[in-house]
Structures are given as structure tokens and as C-alpha cells.
Amino acid sequence: MRIISGKWRGRLIEAPDGGAVRPTGDRVRESWMSIVHQILPEARVLDLCAGSGALGLEALSRGAASCDFVEQSPKVLAVIRSNLEKLGGHPEAHLHRDDAVRFVERLSAGAYDVAFADPPYSTQTVPQLVECWMAVPFANVFGIEHSSSVILPAIGESRRYGSTSLTFFRAPS
Structure with missing residues (x-):
């Protein structure tokens, strides 16, 4: 995988070995970024179910001020740490x-400017994270990747890419 744009454009990053992580493809990742690109500079970003860290790293590359990567597996966190080191690191x-749902349950409204979530399709994490955001909008913009067969509340804006959908929720101003 590679970083698509920004200061790390073209730099390669690794995905964790095995089938535990389903890395977001370049086309879908570019779609995520085109939707939020105007609010990324100096943004506080949250990357839930971070996997390789590609979404958060892409946001940092494009000028986000900070990114918190949340992942349960120590082995997968080691890959994110390695990717950060390969890119020269970032102080923020x-x-x-941690478990993504448990992490966001402790957040207050507006804790982040942008939050990304790419949970495993086979779990109940997608509806749980959406429920958490609807109860306490922990990010001004919350985007979640999910199977196109999963229907989320109509207040979100969904875009379909074959069997994958991205749904974005925006906190009221």
C-alpha cells in the first residue's frame, strides 16, 4: 500500500500479515480523503479499528495536527508503529x-474533528460505533466503512463502491 497524497505521497506502508486485517484499497481511501480534505489541515483525527493505520497516516500526510490510532491487537499496533517510524514519525x-467501542464510549462530544472507522465486516462493531456517535457525537465528521448490505440510519450520507460502502455522519453545527 502507498500514501496517496501530502508530504508522504508515494511512500509505501505495510499491512499486517494474515487475514485479520482488510486494508482499505487506494480507490476507497481516496474517496474518504476527498470527502474530508478541506477539514484535514490542523484537524484532530481518530482512526478506529486502525489496521495498517493507512487512514490516519493519510490524514497526517495531508496536514492533520494529530491522530489517535485505536486497535485491539498488539501485533497490528506494532505494524502501525513500524509504518510511522518508516515515514519519519509524527510527534502527535x-x-x-483498546476496543474501538469501549474507547469512544469514554469520549465527549466534539473530542475530534474527524474520525474514521474501518471495523471488521463480520462483527456488530459498525452499528455499535454508529449508536455511540449518535448518542455523543465524538467527532464533527464521522466516517465508517462497512459492507454495502448493512443499512445505517438515514442521517448519514452513504457512498457505495461495489460491496463496500462509506457512510459519513456530521455533527450539527
Whole structure:
């Protein structure tokens, strides 16, 4: 995988070995970024179910002020740490070993400017994270990748890319 744009444009990053992580493809990742690109400079970003860290790293590359990466697996966190080191690091990149739902349940409204979530399709994490955001909008913009067969509340804006959908929720101003 590679970083698509910004200061790290074209730099390669690794995905964790095995089938535990489903890395977001370049086309879908570019779609995420085109939707939020105007608010990324100096943004506080949250990357939930971070996997390789590609979404958060892309945001940092494009000028985000900070990014918190949340991932349960120590092995997967090691890949994110390695990717950060390969890119030269970032002083405001923080890794958290935690369950994504448990992590956001502790957040207050507006804790982040932008939050990305790319949970495993086979779990109940997608609806749980959306429920958490609807109860306490922990990010001004919350985007979640999910199977196109999953229907989320109509207040979100969805875009379909084959069997993958991205749904974005925006906090009221």
C-alpha cells in the first residue's frame, strides 16, 4: 500500500500479515480523503479499528495536527508503529490498544474533528460505533466503512463502491 497524497505521497506502508486485517484499497481511501480534505489541515483525527493505520497516516500526510490510532491487537499496533517510524514519525501520533467501542464510549462530544472507522465486516462493531456517535457525537465528521448490505440510519450520507460502502455522519453545527 502507498500514501496517496501530502508530504508522504508515494511512500509505501505495510499491512499486517494474515487475514485479520482488510486494508482499505487506494480507490476507497481516496474517496474518504476527498470527502474530508478541506477539514484535514490542523484537524484532530481518530482512526478506529486502525489496521495498517493507512487512514490516519493519510490524514497526517495531508496536514492533520494529530491522530489517535485505536486497535485491539498488539501485533497490528506494532505494524502501525513500524509504518510511522518508516515515514519519519509524527510527534502527535498516539497509539491506543483498546476496543474501538469501549474507547469512544469514554469520549465527549466534539473530542475530534474527524474520525474514521474501518471495523471488521463480520462483527456488530459498525452499528455499535454508529449508536455511540449518535448518542455523543465524538467527532464533527464521522466516517465508517462497512459492507454495502448493512443499512445505517438515514442521517448519514452513504457512498457505495461495489460491496463496500462509506457512510459519513456530521455533527450539527
